[in-house]
Every structure is written in C-alpha cells, then in structure tokens.
Amino acid sequence: MAIRIYIDQGHNPQSPNSGAEGNGLREQDLVFRIGIETKRLLDANPDFEARLSRPTSDTQLGTSNASSLRARVDDANTWGADLFLSLHCNASADASASGSEALVFSRFGTSYSIAEVLLTALTEATGLRNRGVLIRPELYML
The missing domain is CATH 3.40.630.40 (Zn-dependent exopeptidases)
Structure with missing residues (x-):
C-alpha cells in the first residue's frame, strides 16, 4: 500500500x-x-x-x-x-537570514527522522544552509 x-x-x-x-x-x-x-x-x-x-x-x-x-x-x-x-x-527584515528548517511536533516518532532526511536532501540540492529540525508542538498543523 x-x-x-x-x-x-x-x-x-x-x-x-x-x-x-x-x-x-x-x-x-x-x-x-x-x-x-x-x-x-x-x-x-x-x-x-x-x-x-x-x-x-x-x-x-x-x-x-x-x-x-x-x-x-x-x-x-x-x-x-x-x-x-x-x-x-x-x-525576514534581516538580510543575513537564510536557510531551510523543518518543524515537527516532537523529537520522538517517525516525523523527526523523516524531517531530517527531507531537510538534508533539500539543503544539499539547493545549497541553502541547514537550520535544523525544530520542535514546535504549539503550531496548529503539527
């Protein structure tokens, strides 16, 4: 499936x-x-x-x-x-701000590891700075 x-x-x-x-x-x-x-x-x-x-x-x-x-x-x-x-x-109003990040609800579970893989692939493909996977449980859609 x-x-x-x-x-x-x-x-x-x-x-x-x-x-x-x-x-x-x-x-x-x-x-x-x-x-x-x-x-x-x-x-x-x-x-x-x-x-x-x-x-x-x-x-x-x-x-x-x-x-x-x-x-x-x-x-x-x-x-x-x-x-x-x-x-x-x-x-951002800060011209030096750049990069990509991923937001997840928790460090535990598959979402975090999937976010790490996707973020690494994205930053390698684009050359953007990897700002990491951030834990943000307060966001609506997480």
Whole structure:
C-alpha cells in the first residue's frame, strides 16, 4: 500500500492567510509551484500517493485564517494522509537570514527522522544552509 503524503502549499492565493511578500515574490506563488513539483516527483514512485491542498493556483481555502487552517487539516485527515508536509518560504527584515528548517511536533516518532532526511536532501540540492529540525508542538498543523 502506498504511503499517502498530503502536501499543503502553505498559504492562499489571497487574504486570508496569503503569506509573506518581498522582493517582488509572493510566498503563496512559490510554495504553490514547489508543491506541484513535489507531487509530480512523488507520483512517479508507486510507493507514494500525493495530494495537494491547492491543486490549482486560484484554490482558496477558508474565509479566515482559522478556517483556512482547519480546511487543510480536515482534508488531510478525511483523505487518510500518513504524512502532512506543509510548505513555507519565510521572509525576514534581516538580510543575513537564510536557510531551510523543518518543524515537527516532537523529537520522538517517525516525523523527526523523516524531517531530517527531507531537510538534508533539500539543503544539499539547493545549497541553502541547514537550520535544523525544530520542535514546535504549539503550531496548529503539527
């Protein structure tokens, strides 16, 4: 049986929950494209089945930040996801801030080790600094 991976492209195309903007880039556009490519790569392997929170660039989830988050979680749970991957491209006023990080609920369980593998592959492929796997149990989707 294939491992079901739910790919949440982080933000809506417009408010509410539209994400960071800077340097002419919009987080929601970047993570949409990253999600599409990630799904394409996963779908090429019969060991995985992937689903997107935003299958089209104009898919809008919820009418508030809370309902947007709830819609993503409900869809992943209803579908029966084994893993939930939420994509984000954070912004900072600090020009020296850079790199990639992964957030998980706990150090224990498979999520932490999967996050380490994915983060290592991402940073090796892109040359971004590896900022590590962070434990963040207070986040909504973890």
